[in-house]
Amino acid sequence: MYKISLSSKEIPKKWYNINADLPSPLPEYKDSEEGGNLENLPKIFSKGVLEQEMSTERWIDIPKEIRNVYKMIGRPSPLFRAKRLEEHLDTPAKIFYKREDYSPTGSHKLNTAIAQAYYAKKDGVNRLTTETGAGQWGTALSLACSMLDMDCTVYMVKVSFNQKPFRKTIMELYGGEVIPSPSPNTEFGRKILSENPEHPGSLGIAISEAMEEALNDQKVYYALGSVLNHVLLHQTIIGLETKKQLEKADETPDVIVGCVGGGSNFGGAVFPFIKDQIDGKIDCKFIAAEPQSCPTLTKGKYCYDYGDTAGMTPLMKMYTLGHNFIPPSVHAGGLRYHGMAPQVALMVKEGLVEGRTVTQKEVFESGITFAKAEGVVPAPETCHAIKVGIDEAKECKKTGKEKNIIINFSGHGMLDLKGYDDYLNGKLPENSK
Numbered sequence: 001m002y003k004i005s006l007s008s009k010e011i012p013k014k015w016y017n018i019n020a021d022l023p024s025p026l027p028e029y030k031d032s033e034e035g036g037n038l039e040n041l042p043k044i045f046s047k048g049v050l051e052q053e054m055s056t057e058r059w060i061d062i063p064k065e066i067r068n069v070y071k072m073i074g075r076p077s078p079l080f081r082a083k084r085l086e087e088h089l090d091t092p093a094k095i096f097y098k099r100e101d102y103s104p105t106g107s108h109k110l111n112t113a114i115a116q117a118y119y120a121k122k123d124g125v126n127r128l129t130t131e132t133g134a135g136q137w138g139t140a141l142s143l144a145c146s147m148l149d150m151d152c153t154v155y156m157v158k159v160s161f162n163q164k165p166f167r168k169t170i171m172e173l174y175g176g177e178v179i180p181s182p183s184p185n186t187e188f189g190r191k192i193l194s195e196n197p198e199h200p201g202s203l204g205i206a207i208s209e210a211m212e213e214a215l216n217d218q219k220v221y222y223a224l225g226s227v228l229n230h231v232l233l234h235q236t237i238i239g240l241e242t243k244k245q246l247e248k249a250d251e252t253p254d255v256i257v258g259c260v261g262g263g264s265n266f267g268g269a270v271f272p273f274i275k276d277q278i279d280g281k282i283d284c285k286f287i288a289a290e291p292q293s294c295p296t297l298t299k300g301k302y303c304y305d306y307g308d309t310a311g312m313t314p315l316m317k318m319y320t321l322g323h324n325f326i327p328p329s330v331h332a333g334g335l336r337y338h339g340m341a342p343q344v345a346l347m348v349k350e351g352l353v354e355g356r357t358v359t360q361k362e363v364f365e366s367g368i369t370f371a372k373a374e375g376v377v378p379a380p381e382t383c384h385a386i387k388v389g390i391d392e393a394k395e396c397k398k399t400g401k402e403k404n405i406i407i408n409f410s411g412h413g414m415l416d417l418k419g420y421d422d423y424l425n426g427k428l429p430e431n432s433k
């Protein structure tokens, strides 16, 4: 079987909340002295998502309205067997990949965008602000807002705004307003620009700007595309579907791999399986792949830090490279984030999840191997997971073990061809990490 599908009737009816099963309690968010106060949260987030953020209920209903939109965008997404890749690698392992690229915007991000827009609208709010780096999140939120008849304002990191003009086009065609960040629209943006008018921007700065706008306007909420508990909760639809699909194929996972930026596609794909691991039902290895240029899990410190640059978020305990860390520009823009979802960070701290770094060259090499074998062009972010998946399959060739390796295919790379072009033409920097 090359493709394992679920019917729309089989779509999960509840999200899975890992907070109910954590091996040790998640350290609470803390007020900061810079203004990142917990009491600000209800001003910028809907009641629905804030309740989920703090909840310890194991199962949380997916409202019928959200399930319907999920079906409209093609969920459940299929699970594919990478048979030609297995043959190419000559491995006894079976490699599966979960197709989050099937979404109209090409990545997993729509799973939470739809939910966040739905709960905001329920509170009577009609506009969402957000940030975007590579453009995937801004695109997903623009489409979600369009589907729910809402407005969307996206602060886009200035280097990406200039380098990826077509990303802006997609957001605008879905009705999103796109502003290069740092911008003169916010106090924080003006401060950065006064210090350096040519500032290239960063995800942390764009988050600060989007949050500032929502804080100052009661009719506007802010949406974050990763990191927070409620985002990872919404993404568990990925792992819950994968679990049903593996059961259908009569297989159990031995290795599950995902790439990590803020940790949402990884958390969403693995959390439902971590519960089985804790219960002793499976014996599985969970690997989070990150870029060597932004090695949050492998080189970061586990401590309290801000989620943004200005210090407007409350303090969160996580692995972090420091909120002032500006990661070097790499093609996998979606993985350039200084912090990590506190839930994923805790899993690493507890030894349930392993962090692994890969270099940019290996990333594109693996992406091309995959594309040649399977036909699908992976996003540069996704290539990190593929590289680790391929390494695991090669290891199986050495040991002769017939492991089941599951790769979360977070998105396609049809809008990231510049990176592939640079690789093919030998233009990636020589010391490229």
Ligand SMILES: *Cc1c(COP(=O)(O)O)cnc(C)c1O
Pocket (backbone or CB within 6 Å): 106, 107, 108, 109, 136, 137, 225, 226, 227, 259, 260, 261, 262, 263, 264, 265, 266, 334, 335, 379, 381, 382, 410, 411, 412
């Ligand atoms: C945004 C993005 C990521 C990284 O974000 P996470 O929150 O870590 O999942 C990975 N892959 C793709 C395709 C993305 O768009």
